[in-house]
């Protein structure tokens with residue numbers, strides 16, 4: 001029997017619940033179902049958290065004495081998994097180490113040259129199931145690795161050899177689902193963040209993205225698999241978040257409606273926060289109305305920038321800013337309280353600080369409940385930006401994951417200013433809903449350009465009173481830019497949610513606007529009262545404990561909803 005260990009090292013994005021990486025479980029199910037004879041392999045998936053040390057991971061692998069180790073390599077675990085492979089190869093020279101995943105598929109030879117302890121890499125990012133099954137079947141049949149398809153392998157004389165592409169289609173039937181077969185355990189009393197895949201691929205080819213690999217052809221999984229998975233996931237009280245990993249779940253409208261309506265029939269759908277990437281072009285009135293009935297659902301759109309040159313540089317099929325505006329306005333007409341989230345990227349090639357400010361001004365008119373500002377942009381192997389990084393005059397950190405630190409049009413000091421603005425905007429338009437309501441209300445009377453001017457005025461004034469950034473160098477990194485960024489940002493946001501800073505936010509905005517006769521002035525005064533109370537009592541203002549410890553008179557004068565709105569929604 002061949003013993004295999006697979007490592008599932010989750011992402012270090014700040015998610016509270018337990019995350020399970022889909023790929024290792026999907027590949028294990030596929031091999032177990034399709035390699036003959038049945039029982040010829042024993043596969044263990046080892047779940048490891050994002051902060052596990054390479055030595056620690058290696059130790060848990062050694063306990064199984066495997067013949068083959070399979071690594072699912074992403075930007076967030078590349079450094080750790082390569083280090084772990086090095087340790088294991090030293091300990092077990094005979095161990096075959098196989099890697100796959102988006103961080104190694106597109107640059108397999110480059111990775112294998114740099115990491116001589118990796119024996120095999122699967123080079124087709126969308127066909128891992130077939131490639132892994134074929135490789136394991138070769139080993140079970142006693143054949144040489146060179147007969148396996150879709151891989152680069154290291155020959156005995158240390159040459160790197162690429163084998164032919166893997167053919168045949170993947171069976172995405174319910175039998176291949178790691179949820180339906182109970183491979184992914186959700187009944188363990190933990191809160192879960194679940195990812196679900198109902199299709200693979202993306203018809204577009206944005207310059208920074210490797211979603212769906214190099215194939216533009218879409219692969220739709222049978223709808224009955226998606227429906228069954230939804231029943232399992234949305235009927236489990238441990239599931240807190242669901243992320244659909246489809247590039248645009250609404251691509252086939254009839255299919256999307258079937259899936260969305262099915263979610264609404266499940267027991268806990270009202271409690272589960274669900275995210276899907278959507279393309280505004282697929283939205284119509286019927287879909288908007290259905291999506292709006294999913295209470296914990298937000299519509300997030302990847303606008304990225306409104307700078308025409310930068311949009312053109314991403315992809316010529318990119319949806320224009322005016323089209324996004326048109327659609328968002330229609331959606332708000334159909335469902336007035338709809339929540340819109342907008343994704344922006346800081347420092348895209350051909351963008352400038354001025355362009356970033358215009359983008360913000362434009363977005364403020366759409367009144368998103370949240371901005372997702374991607375920083376730092378990483379140059380991902382397999383993308384056009386990666387291939388053309390020097391031609392595009394990008395300045396980036398030298399080793400993987402390569403962060404874009406500046407461009408000729410977006411120099412470092414501008415990047416710092418953009419990050420400063422982005423951090424404050426996240427605080428002011430998302431973390432404090434009362435401030436956000438106030439800001440958007442004030443913007444409604446403003447012309448183009450004036451919305452950003454108001455925000456800039458706020459942030460400059462607040463910055464002169466709060467030393468939010470202190471010695472933190474937001475745009476400088478030592479080793480792992482994405483990891484370091486999340487840590488820095490988390491610390492800043494926590495500080496921005498302290499009673500002391502919150503009081504300054506409310507008092508600054510109140511002083512500026514107290515003569516405006518805004519209907520939201522009452523909320524600003526409440527904010528001042530609440531945070532002055534917390535300061536006087538040296539209390540931590542985050543979470544339910546703080547809310548319930550406010551004296552009774554607050555609840556006599558204000559509604560619970562008003563009190564909740566002045567608080568920060570920050571969660572560690």
Ligand code: B12
Pocket residue numbers: 010011012013019020021022023024026027070071072073074075076098099100101102103104105122124125126127128129131132195197208209210211212243244245246247374375376378380381482483
């Ligand atoms: C889910 C997801 C996340 C989740 C991860 C949590 C989780 N528990 O899964 C969250 C939302 C946290 C996340 C965050 C980020 N993500 Co993300 N994410 C994805 C997403 C949508 C799905 C991944 C997935 O599970 N797919 C389903 C599985 C079955 O497919 P797969 O992963 O592609 O694996 C296939 C092959 O690679 C291969 N394979 C995989 N492992 C192995 C192993 C072996 C041995 C073999 C043979 C084959 C093989 O087989 C599989 C089936 O064909 C992908 C996009 C996509 N659709 O793939 C982006 C993606 C992985 N993310 C990406 C990025 C850039 C990020 C962020 C950096 C974004 C940002 N700016 O913040 C952050 C990372 C933050 C951090 N530091 O941790 C990039 C990664 C590129 C890279 N080189 O690694 C992707 C590809 C999207 C993109 N824009 O191009 N992400």
Ligand code: SF4
Pocket residue numbers: 202203204205206209210211247302
């Ligand atoms: S950014 Fe979105 S639309 Fe563009 S290639 Fe990636 S998944 Fe597709």
